[in-house]
Amino acid sequence: MNRPQLGRLVALALALVVAMGVIVVRLAILQVSRAGAFQAIAFDQRVHPIELAPWRGQIVDRTLEPLAMSVHATDIYADPRYVEDAWTTSQRLAGALGEDVDVEELVDDLTADTSFVFVARQAENAVAERIDAMGLPGIGFLDVSARSYPAGPLAPHVLGFVDIDGNGISGLEYQYDSLLAGTPGERIIELDPSRLHRIAGGVDRERPPVPGSDLVTTIDRDFQYQVQAGLEEYVERNRARGGTVVVMDRRTGDVLAMATYPWFDPNDPAAAKEGEWRNRAITDVFEPGSTNKVITAACALEEDVIGLEERLSVPWKMDVGPFTIHDSHPHPVQPMTIGDILAQSSNIGAVQVAERLGPTRMSRCLSRFGLGHQTGIAFPGEDEGIVPPLWQWTDSSLPTMAYGQGIAVTPLQMISVFSTIANDGVWVQPRLVRGTIDPGGTFHRAADAIRRRVVSVETARTVTSMLALAVDEGTGSGASIAGYQVAGKTGTARIPRPQGGYYTGRSIASFIGFLPAGDPDVVIAAILDRPTTVYGGIAAAPLFQTIARYAIERLGIAPAEEVVYPPTVRTVR
C-alpha cells in the first residue's frame, strides 16, 4: 500500500487552513468590524416610518359656527397586479363612484404596469363602504380627511380653499396654513421582507400628530349671508359686472362681512371662472372718485386752510392744463361752503380746496390716511394701491386727486378712511382674525389692532357732520334710513383705459358711510362695478341702505343723538 507523500498532505492542510483563515477574516469583518453598519442597513430595510397626517383645524366665524372644517373621507386605490378582471372591476367601480367616471380610463389604470394607482380621491365614506362590500380583488382603501365648507359659497374669497392634499392655496386657508395644518406625527413599524406583515415583537413606536389650531374669524356668518344676498340683488338690479361690500366695526377694526360678487363654492373651486377666486376687497384697486373728497375736506380742516363758514365761488367746470374738469351736472357759478362741497359732491369745489392745501400737504395727508400702503390685514395678495410719489406729480395730479381720480385704492383702504372719521380721527388696522383655539381648547386672542391718530377729534366730527348732511340733503339721500342718522359719501369714478384716458360710460359706483352718525357702530362700503345706473347715489347708496338695515337688525344698533349739520350757503349769512 502506497502512503501519500507527506508534502502533499501538508500542502493540502495549509490550503485548507488558508481558506478557513480567509473565511474567518471575512466573517470577522462582517460580524465585528462592520457589524454596526450592516445592522443599520438591515434595520432600515425592516423598519418603516409612516407619516401620520394631523387633523386640519377649523375656520369658524365670530360666534364659533364652522365655516371650514375637515371631515373623514376615503382614498380608493388599486394594485393592478392583483386585479383579476379589469373590465368587470372598472364597470362595478364606475357604477359605485358615479356617472362622471370614464370606464375605459379606469380600465387603463387597472391594467397599468404599476403597483399603485388612485381610483378615487376623497370619496365619501358611504361610497367606499359600498365598494368595500363588493370584495373586489386588488382594490384598497386609505382613511384620509377632506376639507368641507358647510355653508357653501359663503365668504369664499375670505376663507380661500385647499388643494387635494389639504394644503391651503388661497385666502385665510393659505395665510394661516401652518397654524391650521398642525404637526405631522410618525409611526415606526418593523415589517417582513414582503412589507405586508408586521414582525411580531418588532419595533412599533408612535409619535401622535398634533392637530391644527382653529381659526376664529371676525366674520359673522349670518350677517355675511345677508350681505351677499343684498349684493347679489343689487348687482342684478343695476346689471353691474360685479360688486364688493365690506362691513367693519370702527372700534376694533373687525371685518364683520366681506363679499365680492361673483363668488364661487369653495367645495368646488375648479368650477369658478378665471379671476373669481380673487378677494377684490383686498387685492384689487379702483379709482375712488368722490369718496376721496372726505380726505380733501378733512385735511383742509386739519391744516386750517379753509373756514367752515367761508364761501367759495364754484363754477361747473374749469381747465387744468390740457384737461377740463367739471361737476356731474351743469350749474351757474354758485357760492359753496366746504359743507356744501362735500354734500353736493362738487368736483370743482374740491379742486379749489385742494389747491389751498398744495401738493405737499395733500400727498402727506393721503399717506396718513393709509393710501399707497397696505393695511396689514394679514391676507395674501393685499394691494397697496397706487398713489404716485410727490416727485411724479404733474399739474393735473393735485386737482384730480382732490376728487378721487388719478389714484387707486382698495375697497379695504377706503373703508379704513371712513372708519378713521367715524372713530374720532383714529385709524384702526382692519383685521379678519380674532384669535385662535389651540388643540387643548384654549382661546388665544389676536394682538390688538394697530391704531394711530390721523386727524383731530374736532376735524373728524366736523367731517362726520358734513357726511350726515350729504345723506340728508345731498347726493347720498338714497342711503338714508328712517329713525337713524347716516353719514356717508357717494362716489362715481370713471374706469381708466390701460393705454391712458378713461372709458366712456363705464364707472365704479360707490357709497361708503357709517351709522348712527352721532356714535357710529359700523362702517359700510358698498361698491358696484360698471352698473348701468352709473352713479354712486343711484346704484350704490340703496345697496348701502339695504346692508345698513341688515346691520341694524343683526347687530342691534340703536339710534344715537344726531350731529349738528355744518354751515351751508343757506345757513351762512
Add this chain to the structure above:
Amino acid sequence: MSQAARALRTDPRPVAAGTTPARVTPVPRATPPGGIRPRRRRAARRLGFLVLSTVVVGSMVLALVALNTLIAQSSFRIDDLNARIDTLARRNLQLTSEHAKMSAPGRIADWARRNGMRLPDDIRFLHAHDEPAGSPAGVADPDGAR
C-alpha cells in the same frame, strides 16, 4: 427475694401453662444513625416541601395566569374602548358637519322662502324705556299681516 416481693413482681408476658419462660434479650431503645425511622422522617419532610412548593408555585402560576388574563381582558377592553372612541369621534364629526350644513343661513333662507316667508320691509327701533311700563310697543297693522 421475699414472698411479698415475689407477690408484687409481675410479668407482662403471659406464660403458657406447663412451659418454662424463655429468656428474652432486651431490644435496645435508641436507633442508630441512618436507620429506618430518620429516613422516613426525611422522606416525609421532603414530601412536605414538595407539596408546599407545588402549592406555592402552582398558586403563583395560577395567579400569573389570572393576572395575565386580566391584563389581556383589560387590553381587549382598552382596544374596544379606543375603537368606540374613534367611532364616536367620527360620528361626532359627522354630526357637527351635518349640523353646520343644516344651519347654514343659505339653506334656512331657501326653506323660509319656499314656505312663504320674507324679510320685513322696514325696521324700527323701539325705545321701550321712554314709554310708561305696560304701554303697547307699537300698533298692529292688519294690512301688514296679509
